[in-house]
Amino acid sequence: MEREAGVLQPAELKVEFSGCPVKASLDVLGHKWALLVLRNIGLYHVQRFNDMLRITPGLTKRVLAMRLRELEREGFIQAVERGPRYTRWGLTEKGEDALPILMTLVRFGSKWYADEVFADKRSRTLGDVFQISYIRQILGRLPA
Amino acid sequence: MEREAGVLQPAELKVEFSGCPVKASLDVLGHKWALLVLRNIGLYHVQRFNDMLRITPGLTKRVLAMRLRELEREGFIQAVERGPRYTRWGLTEKGEDALPILMTLVRFGSKWYADEVFADKRSRTLGDVFQISYIRQILGRLPA
DNA sequence: GCCGAAGGTATCCTAAGTAAACCATATGAG
DNA sequence: CTCATATGGTTTACTTAGGATACCTTCGGC
Numbered sequence: 405m406e407r408e409a410g411v412l413q414p415a416e417l418k419v420e421f422s423g424c425p426v427k428a429s430l431d432v433l434g435h436k437w438a439l440l441v442l443r444n445i446g447l448y449h450v451q452r453f454n455d456m457l458r459i460t461p462g463l464t465k466r467v468l469a470m471r472l473r474e475l476e477r478e479g480f481i482q483a484v485e486r487g488p489r490y491t492r493w494g495l496t497e498k499g500e501d502a503l504p505i506l507m508t509l510v511r512f513g514s515k516w517y518a519d520e521v522f523a524d525k526r527s528r529t530l531g532d533v534f535q536i537s538y539i540r541q542i543l544g545r546l547p548a
Numbered sequence: 549m550e551r552e553a554g555v556l557q558p559a560e561l562k563v564e565f566s567g568c569p570v571k572a573s574l575d576v577l578g579h580k581w582a583l584l585v586l587r588n589i590g591l592y593h594v595q596r597f598n599d600m601l602r603i604t605p606g607l608t609k610r611v612l613a614m615r616l617r618e619l620e621r622e623g624f625i626q627a628v629e630r631g632p633r634y635t636r637w638g639l640t641e642k643g644e645d646a647l648p649i650l651m652t653l654v655r656f657g658s659k660w661y662a663d664e665v666f667a668d669k670r671s672r673t674l675g676d677v678f679q680i681s682y683i684r685q686i687l688g689r690l691p692a
Numbered sequence: 693g694c695c696g697a698a699g700g701t702a703t704c705c706t707a708a709g710t711a712a713a714c715c716a717t718a719t720g721a722g
Numbered sequence: 723c724t725c726a727t728a729t730g731g732t733t734t735a736c737t738t739a740g741g742a743t744a745c746c747t748t749c750g751g752c
Contacts, residue, residue, distance in 0.1 A: 412592050412603060416682035419672065423664040425657025426587050426650055433653075436578065436740065443570050448556050453699055459556060464741060469700065489749065490698065498660055505656060506570055508648040511691075513569025516642055520567040528563065530691035538560035539691045546690070547655075547674035547683040580709065597730055608710060613731065633718065634729065 429505075432478045437463055439506065441471045442495075445481060446503050447510075451492040475499070503542045510534075573649075576622045581607055583650065585615045586639075589625060590647050591654075595636040619643075647686045654678075 413420055433439055440460055444450040450459055456468060472493065475481045480502060484494035495503075511530045518527040530539055557564055577583055584604055588594040594603055601612060616637065619625045624646060628638035639647075655674045662671040674683055 412594075414591070414593055416679050417677065418679060419666065419677055421665055422667040423661075424584075424587070425655075425661060425665045425677075426591075426653045427584060427657075428661035428664050429653045429657040430583060431661075434578075434580065434583075439574060439578075440568075440571060443568070447558070447570075449558055450556075454697080457699095462741090464743095465700070466702095466742090467740060470740090501659060502656055504652040505649065508652045509570045509573045511569075512646055512649060513571075513573040515645060517567075517569060517572035517575075520572050521565055521569045522563065523566040533561065533563055533569075534691070535560050535562060536691060543690055546687055547678070547680060598728080601730095606710090608712095609731070610711090610733090611709060614709090 432474065432480070433502065433505070435471065435474065437467055437471050438475065439509070441468065441475060442480060442499060442502055443506050445493050446495045446499060447506055451484065451494065452490050504544075507534075507539065507542050576618065576624070577646065577649070579615065579618065581611055581615050582619065583653070585612065585619060586624060586643060586646055587650050589637050590639045590643060591650055595628065595638065596634050648688075651678075651683065651686050 433442070437460075440463070441456065444456045444460060448459065450456055453465075453468065453472070457463060457465060460468075472481070476483075476493075478498075479496055480499040481493050482496050483491050485492040507530065510533060513521055514528045514530070514533050516527075519525040522528065577586070581604075584607070585600065588600045588604060592603065594600055597609075597612065597616070601607060601609060604612075616625070620627075620637075622642075623640055624643040625637050626640050627635050629636040651674065654677060657665055658672045658674070658677055660671075663669040666672065
């Protein structure tokens with residue numbers, strides 16, 4: 405009989421979980437469009453409401469407004485500039501720490517969904533996609 | 549004015565996207581419970597239907613059945629053993645390639661949601677959580 | 693003053709996910 | 723052999739998250 409998730413302890417695990425860090429992370433980032441909004445800000449440097457709408461096919465104003473408020477409330481993003489004309493969003497430290505998740509998603513998608521990602525439909529490695537210095541900057545020196 | 553997502557090209561990007569690899573990856577993995585089912589199989593080595601239900605609070609039979617079929621159809625998992633009593637699920641090569649995503653989620657959750665992940669509520673690094681050899685085995689030598 | 697763009701809300705509708713009951717097959721205990 | 727229990731589901735009904743669309747206010751340019 406299996407044990408509870410919080411008490412699971414495969415051989416590779418050095419600690420005992422009382423909850424699951426994957427589940428915890430997904431409580432916020434698992435909502436639809438959340439990771440793509442983070443991608444817009446952190447990876448594409450698109451900081452404004454209507455610009456995000458424009459570059460994110462399928463995303464609606466209503467949901468974007470919800471995700472921005474949620475990500476702000478949960479400490480992933482903050483207003484870099486809040487004017488009457490527009491607000492520019494940037495990542496907090498917590499948001500920056502979520503970039504490695506996006507990196508692994510880029511890596512996965514570039515390998516397995518090359519047909520919809522690249523015009524020539526050829527798989528690519530992370531090193532093919534980003535400058536090495538940038539990859540190091542984001543992924544840092546794992547496992548830290 | 550911003551360009552389309554597929555034509556975006558920040559300084560760090562070496563290639564031009566025609567679609568977004570993050571978006572593509574999330575088409576399957578973005579569905580609720582999908583990453584947690586993958587976690588059950590790939591990280592926790594829990595391979596059977598009712599075992600997954602037991603260790604995954606909130607997940608229902610109906611959704612689990614849907615996610616298993618979807619993950620199988622999309623090539624993330626396969627039946628390791630399909631008997632009359634039960635089926636044991638394992639990762640395909642594609643599923644294994646998704647483990648780095650789970651790793652970064654573990655890393656993120658262990659740092660930012662330590663209060664719900666660890667009994668002592670103290671943040672931990674990936675190196676605190678997994679054996680180094682295991683981290684290397686999964687994350688490999690990035691950026692490849 | 694008029695127009696368009698930015699950044700939203702309000703209203704309604706659909707699809708995804710949740711809850712709970714039901715069910716067939718297969719042991720396992722007696 | 724028979725009964726109880728577990729496994730791995732499906733069915734039906736319900737709730738909620740998200741999609742579509744219309745509307746609205748503020749600002750700046752002309």
